[in-house]
Amino acid sequence: MMRGFRLEVERRIREALEKMECADIELPIEIPPDAAMGDLAVPCFLLSKNLRKPPQKIAEELAAAVRKGEPVERIEVKGPYVNFFIDLEKLKADVLKEALDKREKYGSLEKKNIRILVEHTSANPTGPLHVGRARNPLIGDSIVRILRMAGYDVTSEFYVNDVGKQVVTLAYGVQNLQPEGEADRERDDYRLVLNYQAASRLMEEDPSVLDEINGMLYDLEHGDEKTIMIVRESCEKILNAIIGSLREINITIDQFTWESKFIQERKVAEIIDRLKKSPMCKQEEDGAYALDLGSYGIHGKETDFIFTRKDGTSLYTSRDLAYHLDKFGRCDIAIDVLGEDQKLGQMQLSAALDIIGEKRRAEYIFYAFVSLPEGRMSTRKGTVVYLDDLLDEALSRAMTEVKKRREDLSEERMRRIAKVVSVGAVRYNIVRIQAEKQIVFKWEDALNFEGNSAPFVQYSHARACSILKKGLEEGTDWKDYDPAKLVKKQELDLVKAIASLPMIVDDCAESRKAHPMAQYALELATLFNQFYQFVPVLRADEAERKARLALVEAARWALGNSLSSLGIEAPDEM
């Protein structure tokens, strides 16, 4: 509804500008700093240059030229601004009706029939997920959910690296080494990472081990069944454990594409042949092939993009090229969620796509890493916080909080609340920050249950549910509610916020950003809490009670759906 209003105001401004013979000018539409000033505002500074009149005067002329009538309730000129007020009576009626009808679908947009493939996580299956890269699944999954809400057909995909040196090193370690020390957890990812670490160390110390690993890599790329099997087996074990960790934070991935597939199907070899035919291709002295990408603006110490090793085996980006071509064939829009360390590689990939005459490109969501106050997380140095540990700690703290507040509940119900709260807190805390900003991990922030946090929003939802439940018990309902009975500031502000959800979904989907949704959920919850504080529902007279109950029900869906778009569950009680 706010979305419709914005579109309508845009259209009318365009019409008015045509009348004023300024059709070539596009005026910005913004939200005034204070709601009392209007719901949308159009500043007229831009026009003053063309018409050579003061913006105040133009604002008056523009306001006069704009078509009136629904859904615009009135237009006010305030200095250089033309302020638009939405027809609140209609808004109230529309919002309540739509939210109450659509329920868990409220906020979802019409189907677009566009297929989007979102690749995210794609962690090397060499060990457990750690917080340093946890933004990838969390941002990725939130974007998947938001895009779905916006009407896209979305598939999430995990690209499994079962080809490169890392995984061969892992397989070597699993085959040949018996690492000392105990795994942090009795799970394959924690157990096998020890083999991987041991093999990595050994490889650095002992050149013969390196030779053997390189030999395995060569065999792997030349389709040696046994080697493929060995590597795949350890990868699968770790991958399954990673999938388990992801499930704990409400993330499921639709499909997995194994990197080895592109080697087996000879797609990588085809790409390499095509690249070799490029005039930019050159062979290094020892036999490796490279592209000189200086003409693509890729500079540095070394402008060469090496795409085969000296023994002819492929490198990651060459395989990624085959993967991207494959992806383009399976969707209309491909989105890659990647760490910022991948930027150069993807620029090289883009250049290589151009060289082979491919026009399509992936869209990227790059994120900065989560580091520790002491610096970067490193598995080797042992300076890591595993996602599982963060989740466990969050759960235990959430349980303490629940016990403190709700000793009336059964152990089982407390546990369920603690689980939902802890997962929400972790997800929200990471996704609320724009992706390109680096995050320094601090326990007290990650486990914050107050203020700008998921539990804050979840709590509002629980309060709404509590009112509705009590209302039901008292035998009241909102049948034949009259939206006109909502007149208090807290009620109107809440209505407007609920009405904004579809617009926020649209904005987040089109900008491929999840953090504004977190911001919105917080604002909505704040407004609900204010309403809760100052406007009685069940104790109000019948007409007000019905209208307010309807509003609470609408708010409950808006809160729940904004949370669910971030993969966070909304509990009925807390």
Add this chain to the structure above:
RNA sequence: GGGCGAGUGGCCUAGUCCGGAUAUGGCACCGGCCUCCUAAGCCGGCGGUCCUGGGUUCGAAUCCCAGCUCGCCCGCCA
């Protein structure tokens, strides 16, 4: 050395694409609110050279130039 990104009260953060009305919230701190729908809440207070310096503009957190700080990258790793 080069490329990319970030820099907003003590701490975290929105706004930056597309310049516009007193810069958004949270944490912390101080004060107030539970005989009334859950106080994980609400109300009030404190706190800002929007990294620095130039420039463009009627107007700059936002655009341009230069510099500083931090992160990431510049592997025949992935």
